[in-house]
Amino acid sequence: MxxxxxxxxxxxxxxxxxxxxxxxxxxxxxxxxxVTIMAVRLSRIERELGELLETVEARDGEQGRTDPERGS
Amino acid sequence: MYGKGLxxxxxxxxxxxxxxxxxxxxxxxxxxxxxxxxxxFYVHVPLAxxxxxxxxxGGLLAIVHLRTRxxxxxxxxxxxxxxxxxxxxxxxxxxxxxxxxxxxxxxxWDEPTLVSFxxxxxxxxxxxxxxxxxxxxxxxxxxxxxxxxxxxxxxPLNFIAVRMSTSFLHPRVLGSTSNxxxxxxxxxxxxxxxxxxxxxxxxxxxxxxxxxxxQLRALRRRLTADSPGSDVRGAxxxxxxxxxxxxxxxxxxxxxxxxxxxxxxT
Numbered sequence: 277m278x279x280x281x282x283x284x285x286x287x288x289x290x291x292x293x294x295x296x297x298x299x300x301x302x303x304x305x306x307x308x309x310x311v312t313i314m315a316v317r318l319s320r321i322e323r324e325l326g327e328l329l330e331t332v333e334a335r336d337g338e339q340g341r342t343d344p345e346r347g348s
Numbered sequence: 349m350y351g352k353g354l355x356x357x358x359x360x361x362x363x364x365x366x367x368x369x370x371x372x373x374x375x376x377x378x379x380x381x382x383x384x385x386x387x388x389f390y391v392h393v394p395l396a397x398x399x400x401x402x403x404x405x406g407g408l409l410a411i412v413h414l415r416t417r418x419x420x421x422x423x424x425x426x427x428x429x430x431x432x433x434x435x436x437x438x439x440x441x442x443x444x445x446x447x448x449x450x451x452x453x454x455x456x457w458d459e460p461t462l463v464s465f466x467x468x469x470x471x472x473x474x475x476x477x478x479x480x481x482x483x484x485x486x487x488x489x490x491x492x493x494x495x496x497x498x499x500x501x502x503x504p505l506n507f508i509a510v511r512m513s514t515s516f517l518h519p520r521v522l523g524s525t526s527n528x529x530x531x532x533x534x535x536x537x538x539x540x541x542x543x544x545x546x547x548x549x550x551x552x553x554x555x556x557x558x559x560x561x562x563q564l565r566a567l568r569r570r571l572t573a574d575s576p577g578s579d580v581r582g583a584x585x586x587x588x589x590x591x592x593x594x595x596x597x598x599x600x601x602x603x604x605x606x607x608x609x610x611x612x613x614t
Contacts (some may be wrong), residue, residue: 299388319411321560321561324564
């Protein structure tokens with residue numbers, strides 16, 4: 277790796293450097309924003325799944341309580 | 349369903365993007381006139397090509413939707429156009445940055461390529477408001493498809509018209525790739541491939557996320573129907589406002605999702 281870096285010529289970062297950096301930052305910022313949005317969506321889905329699981333568990337518990345009553 | 353192959357696609361995208369960036373900054377030679385500033389070319393032009401191709405693909409998917417009446421195609425068309433719009437926005441921003449560095453102006457109104465791209469962008473910016481202004485899911489899908497086809501046909505026409513016009517400033521890329529020196533052409537093609545992979549991956553993520561939400565909502569409705577007394581309308585139900593996937597159905601109607609199949613429904 278160090279050999280590769282030693283052989284790579286230094287980038288001419290003069291006036292143009294800031295524009296090039298800005299253009300590439302725009303692309304990566306957009307991808308990053310998208311990933312953040314996806315993360316928010318994923319956490320929302322996780323929360324909703326948790327709610328549904330709670331509902332199903334509560335319903336199963338209710339059925340468990342009512343079935344012995346019917347039996348007695 | 350949509351998540352199949354997503355992991356390998358994501359890995360391929362990361363590898364391709366890394367390869368493209370390495371080639372841009374360590375392999376491609378500096379251009380004689382613009383020097384280091386020309387490196388923007390490898391991000392701006394692939395973004396523009398992929399976004400325009402995405403608009404056309406969105407139109408083609410809409411044709412399939414109108415032919416088959418299968419809502420999944422409309423759904424794919426919507427996601428592809430949505431992603432293309434984001435890529436087009438990135439194209440406009442990177443183009444403006446390049447224009448400022450190269451010409452000294454953020455925008456040049458007498459340049460046909462720039463203005464025509466802006467027109468295409470603004471045209472597609474009306475797609476979502478138009479789509480969600482219609483409440484009936486089937487009409488929404490049909491009208492959106494008609495829009496996607498019409499606008500998709502406009503994109504290549506616009507492209508050809510611009511290329512036929514005389515341009516003073518904006519360089520021509522397509523058709524003259526062979527004029528690029530070998531290393532530059534290779535870098536450009538790798539960047540284009542990486543951008544195409546990024547586009548595909550993001551579309552697949554979007555499709556998977558929306559499909560999962562639709563399945564979740566269907567499951568919630570089913571649970572509600574099974575236990576009328578229980579309250580399963582949590583935060584998710586509140587946020588289940590009009591979305592790209594019409595999944596609501598009238599009470600007592602057979603469980604279907606306006607042509608959009610959700611597992612568990614018959």
